[in-house]
Amino acid sequence: MFDSTASNLTSQQSWVHLIQDHDAIRLLEITILPPYLNTCRWFAGKARQQSYFRIQFVHDIPFISGPETDEKAFLVILKVGYLDGETESYLLPLSFVELGQPDTPEILPKGIITGAVFNQKRGLVVDAIYDERFRGALYFNLVNQQVLLQKTGQLTFHRGRGLADDDSTGEVTSRVLPVDSSNSALVFSVPGQGEKYFLKLYRKLFQETNPEVELVSFLTEKSQFSHIPAYAGSVVWEQEGVPDVTLGMMQRMVENRHDSWNQTGDDLNDFLYAVPHRLFSIKEEVFDRVELLAKRTAQMHLALFNAEPDDSLFSPEPFTDDYREFIIQRFENLLERRYNLLIDNYTKLDPLAQRLAWVFMEAKEMIDEFVDDFRNRPLESLRIRIHGDYHLGQVLVTGTDFIIIDFEGEPESSISERKIKHSPLKDVAGAIRSYHYAVSAKLFGSVETAGIEPDHLQRVSERWFKLIRDTFMDAYLETIGSPHPLFKNSSEVNFLLLIYLLEKAVYELGYEINYRPAWVKIPLKGIMDVIREIEKIRIADPARDSELPRLQMGLLQPKKE
Incomplete structure (x- = not known):
């Protein structure tokens, strides 16, 4: 149980000047934030050996109302380094909740990062998604299409067609959806209409516009396809000379x-x-x-x-040739890893899965020939x-x-x-x-x-x-x-569908071997269906000069006692 009376972070500065207190920043980086992030479902680096946590950028999000002192949240961009592999960047919004005040919001325990004292004010540093003031500020900035200048670039709040004109005014209430996933989900209720908007805050960040924002905004703004939650807006960090970083997207609730x-x-x-x-x-x-x-x-x-x-x-x-080579290289690497996994785990499989695995491995040359077809076949x-x-x-x-x-x-x-x-x-x-x-x-x-x-x-x-x-x-x-x-034509449809079905089933095979050996027969049977269709194509093509043997379908029959 978190002891809210403990003060693990003390600063002579006020909360709004946190970034100026280098000792406080270092304490957050070294002592406070690492254990907190390792409790978060959205932090993907828990299984890797972490070498450092560094506060790379800090953006200001002023609150809508109240006294200016301490009335802002920070969008913190954390860079996480590992002993092996590439670094990662994560979004962690922070706010300070002063204790003992009449309007002190109630914070869920999972949102409390540390007890703190700023300029003699005792309170809690929290993940700001659990602070109603921060959620209200996000909504206000989105409906008003605000641009907030920062020390590094600017935060631009884009408004989409899915945000109704009538919802630009009036009070909204909000909550955090109690789901554990790789992102955080905030829900906004409009007076008289109930819960109407859903904002996904992206936690792991990439130096590119999120593909989800591109696709959902395109379908909402430039098509008549209505069977998606309509795009209502997005939060983007823009810097001159580098790709935009998507921080969040809001959609209509469904x-x-x-x-x-x-x-x-x-x-x-x-x-x-x-x-x-x-x-x-x-x-x-x-x-x-x-x-x-x-x-x-x-x-x-x-x-x-x-x-x-x-x-x-x-x-x-x-x-294009480049696209084909990309697919082929990815598939061949995937295929090689799956063959090795099957060999290493063969004895763990049930008899039906073992028989399917044998046919799959015996068909390797046929699959290789099919991949060559994809490389060279004219496709329109x-x-x-x-x-x-x-x-x-x-x-x-x-x-x-x-x-x-x-x-x-x-x-x-x-x-x-x-x-x-x-x-x-x-x-x-x-x-x-x-x-x-x-x-x-x-x-x-x-x-x-x-x-x-x-x-x-x-x-x-x-x-x-x-x-x-x-x-x-x-x-x-x-x-x-x-x-x-x-x-x-239908011939290309059938051929391309086999390519993607085979890739998908081979991909699934690795997960099942590692986590659900009893289910390995499911992707193996999917692979088998594709291999059978590949053989039908070979047999039906009189011009094909191939000396590859037929599928060893007899291997699928259970051994008689």
């Missing part, structure tokens, strides 16, 4: 029941309960929902395609900005429709890599793999099916998955329309 992953799990319950009775049952409404999500996905891609020709961030691009389809981390967990269920969220991109990729244009089929592959996970996890992880042979469960799950996959693809392509510049 009422929702749950995400599409949970809804799909609910839809699978009836199917699951029928399996032990050797019944196969899918309600018609399940297909209706899959078709609708496919339609919304296609509409999102059509909106991202319709950029102005001179808009370099969003205008479509061809499949186009690439655009896409969601980048698309799966059922990124789709909210709102009554009878869907809202797509979280456009930050792949968490393990750099910001520059997240902005690379891909075929929208990469998003489609993410959705398809997510459906495969949903049915596999439900059947292999439920008590109701615990006594059923894994091979039988595999066959049943595949039947469900293929029906759902085909339903999704048919509705997606019908919405895109044919012909469409995004996709040259």
Whole structure:
């Protein structure tokens, strides 16, 4: 329990002059902030050996009302160094709450950083997101499109179309969403309308505009696609001569029941309960929902395609040699690591996973040949900005429709890599793999099916998955329309979808080997499906001169006792 009477930081300066007290800054850097950050869910460096914490920049955020003394927060940019690897930068807003005052705000324990005395005033240094005054200042600056000059650059508050004109005046209340994630979430309530806006404060910073802000603002400001939380504004740190740094983004709140992953799990319950009775049952409404999500996905891609020709961030691009080499190099490195992981962990896998792993490893030459096809095959389809981390967990269920969220991109990729244009089929592959996970996890992880042979469960799950996959693809392509510049023809659609499905399943394989060995069969079966399709392409091509052996499908049969 934190002792609020303890004063771990004492300064003769007032809080507003914190930056001038070098001893206080050093105490924060060396003694106070390191242990605090290591308790925060959003701090990604906990598993690395840290060598230093340094306050690199400090920005002022004046509060809206009250006496000038001590009435401001600081946006602190912390640089964290490690014994190995690159440094990281984090955003930590700080405010000072004086104790014993009539209007002293109540601060949640997780927001208290240290007890402190500034200019003989006793109080708490806190993460300012837990201070109502700071949250109010953020909202005020956003609705008024303020520009706050700083010692280094300026803080610019951009207002978006999603922020209603009527919400520019009047008092708002706010709270911190009690969720642990890589960012912080603030919610603002407008009088008479309830909770209306959601502000995501980015904690780990990059010297570039966040891709989520680019995508959400583009879709809100320059398209008619309404199935996202509308862009309401952003907070950007601007410096002359260097890329902008995105500190936060505000969007409209969306009422929702749950995400599409949970809804799909609910839809699978009836199917699951029928399996032990050797019944196969899918309600018609399940297909209706899959078709609708496919339609919304296609509409999102059509909106991202319709950029102005001179808009370099969003205008479509061809499949260049550089792009192909980027994908190939990333995939080949990924593939090599996954082969090694399978070899090292083979004995930990269950019999079904072991058989799938054997076929995967025996098919290495066939996969290599397929990758060479991607390098050399003429492709006339186009690439655009896409969601980048698309799966059922990124789709909210709102009554009878869907809202797509979280456009930050792949968490393990750099910001520059997240902005690379891909075929929208990469998003489609993410959705398809997510459906495969949903049915596999439900059947292999439920008590109701615990006594059923894994091979039988595999066959049943595949039947469900293929029906759902085909339903999704048919509705997606019908919405895109044919012909469409995004996709040259059905042959290129099938080829590119296999590329992204294979990459996605191989990526998933590493996570399951490391964290959920019982689930390794799920990505392995996804890989197997792609390999089978690759072989069909080889067999159907009379011009192909290849002496590679056929797939060793006999390895998938269980050994007879």
